[in-house]
Amino acid sequence: MDLDGGNRRVFNRLGGSSAASPDSSKNQKVCYHWRAGKCSRFPCPFLHRELPHPSGPAAATSNGSGAPKRFADDSGFSGPALRRGPNFNNNHNNSWGRMGANKVVRKTEKVCNYWVQGNCSYGDKCRFLHSWSLGECFTLLNHLDGHQKVVTGIALPAGMDKLYTGSKDETVRAWDTNTGQCMGVINLGGEVGCMISEGPWLFVGIPNVVKAWNTQTNQELSLSGPVGQVYTMVVGNDLLFAGTQDGTILAWKFNAVTNNFEPAASLKGHTLAVVSLVVGANRLYSGSMDHSIKAWSLETLQCLQTLTEHTSVVMSLLCWEQFLFSCSLDQTIKVWVATESGNLEVTYTHKEEHGLLNLRGMPDSESKPVLMCSCNDNSVRLYDLPSFSEKGKIFAKQEIRAIEVGPGGLFFTGDGTGFIVWKWAEAVPKP
Incomplete structure (x- = not known):
């Protein structure tokens, strides 16, 4: 690569x-x-x-x-990250952000308000964008409406032709991935704070409970224990982890005998709500409203390190190869790497003009890694890695709170008007 x-x-x-x-x-x-x-x-x-x-x-x-x-995993964005030990290699630190000035810029980077309303008289001569995106490397396939409030979760259970979206309008919607039609609406009685899928299971976090559905058997479970809103979930080491409003991380383990999820642990240490979780290199990483990131051992569930370099809420975490990415409302993305001692240190800080809400990563049509960052100015920035050169932008009427990666070069963004299906453009063969 x-x-x-x-x-x-x-x-x-x-x-x-x-x-x-x-x-x-x-x-x-x-x-x-x-x-x-x-x-x-x-x-x-x-x-x-x-x-x-x-x-x-x-x-x-x-x-x-x-x-x-080489990097720990040449396949792109993945769980096994931050590999340490005698093979630790930091040779790529010099490349971070070195091509940041090579940006994609066309016209004024603002969507035309008249075009949005369908009555711009300038047409192609308008100096504002008549598009919801900026860049030639991806295209908009479909815009699906239905939710009344912001979309906070998008999930694609394995082996299914359905996509699920959760929203602050207290509903989960099921969509046919072939037709784009809404196939059903589940009313939950509480705002959806997050949603993930693992195998056939769909997990939805709402205030004071995690709802679990087996999409193959239609079994429905309620996992009690959370206090307040469930903001984030992740699966690691056969455990389901949930970050809650009271600063606790709860864990459940599936019991095949009882066919149920049973409480396994309660991780305490954050002083405010836990809003982001990710698993990598046999560790669980948690980001909080208390501005800190904690690293936990997946084997002992003990806190190994607390990172305090951010100055505002740590909204999202992402593992890529041997690196940990974190983004915050302090308008920065930090790239962390493990030292020989195993502790994480910041190797690069990328600054934005606005607070950051969510991080996702995927390979583009040429199998090169791309970082997608949603900002609270109603946009998503796309960056090549490790250069952080700008690859494109996505715009929306409201904040984009959910980004999810699908198969075949598809990815999805969700805001207050619904969610959009995007696809990477086919790579142009080199002469």
């Missing part, structure tokens, strides 16, 4: 063709600050890679154990 996008300056900085010239031999010194993961010079006069082993060029691509250096 080429994460540097062919940027020649980065290539030369890593000791590419220019490093082989006779005149450059006196500069073959590894940057001390790069080794510490804190080099801020660009371009840096020193190397941002380890020097080749005297045994030959092949040794330069190994990590000491004979294995090639």
Whole structure:
């Protein structure tokens, strides 16, 4: 996977063709600050890679154990993240945000209000956008209406041709993925704070309870224990975790004998509501309204580390390869990486003009990783990684609180008017 996008300056900085010239031999010194993961010079006069082993060029691509250096998982965004130990490799730190100036910009980045109302007289000559998106790499397939308030969850249970959406209008709707028609509405009597699917199970978080439906058998369960709204859920190590309004993380385990989910643990430590959860590298990460992130062992369920670099609510967390991403209402996305000791440290901070609400990641049509970030200015930014170069934008009438990734290059965004189905455009063959 080429994460540097062919940027020649980065290539030369890593000791590419220019490093082989006779005149450059006196500069073959590894940057001390790069080794510490804190080099801020660009371009840096020193190397941002380890020097080749005297045994030959092949040794330069190994990590000491004979294995090639690479990210923890080349498949894209995934659970097994933040891998540590003797194979820890921080060589990609120098690439974060290096191509941030290479942005997609067309016209004024604002949707025309008259176009939205269907009566813009300027047509193609209008200086504002006549589109809900900015960028050529994805297209809008369908806009599905029905919910009366903001969509807070989108889920696609495995092996089904149905998609489910949950909303603050206290309902869950089922949609036929082939026709786009609403197939049914479930009234819950409480605002949907979050919704996920795992296997045949659909989990919906509402105040003071988690509703669970088996979409294959139609079995319905109510998991009691939460105090206040359930804002976030995740599955890891055969446990269902739920972050609640009182700052507690509750866990349930499925009992095949009783065919029920039984309470397994209650994790306490946050002082305010837990609003984001993610699992990676045998750890559970939780983000809270108390501005902190906590790392928990999935084996012992003990808190291993508390991260306090954010200055506002930690709205969303995402694991990608060996990195943890976090976004906050403090208008930043932070990229964390594990040190040799196993503790997480910030390796890059990306700043936005607005608070951030949600993070999702997926490969584009060329299998390159893309980060999607919804902001509280009613938009979603799409960035190439690790450069954070802007790939496109999505606009909406209201805040986009839900983003979900589907099969075949599909992804979904949900706001107060319903949800939209998007698809990555087919890659253009290179000549």
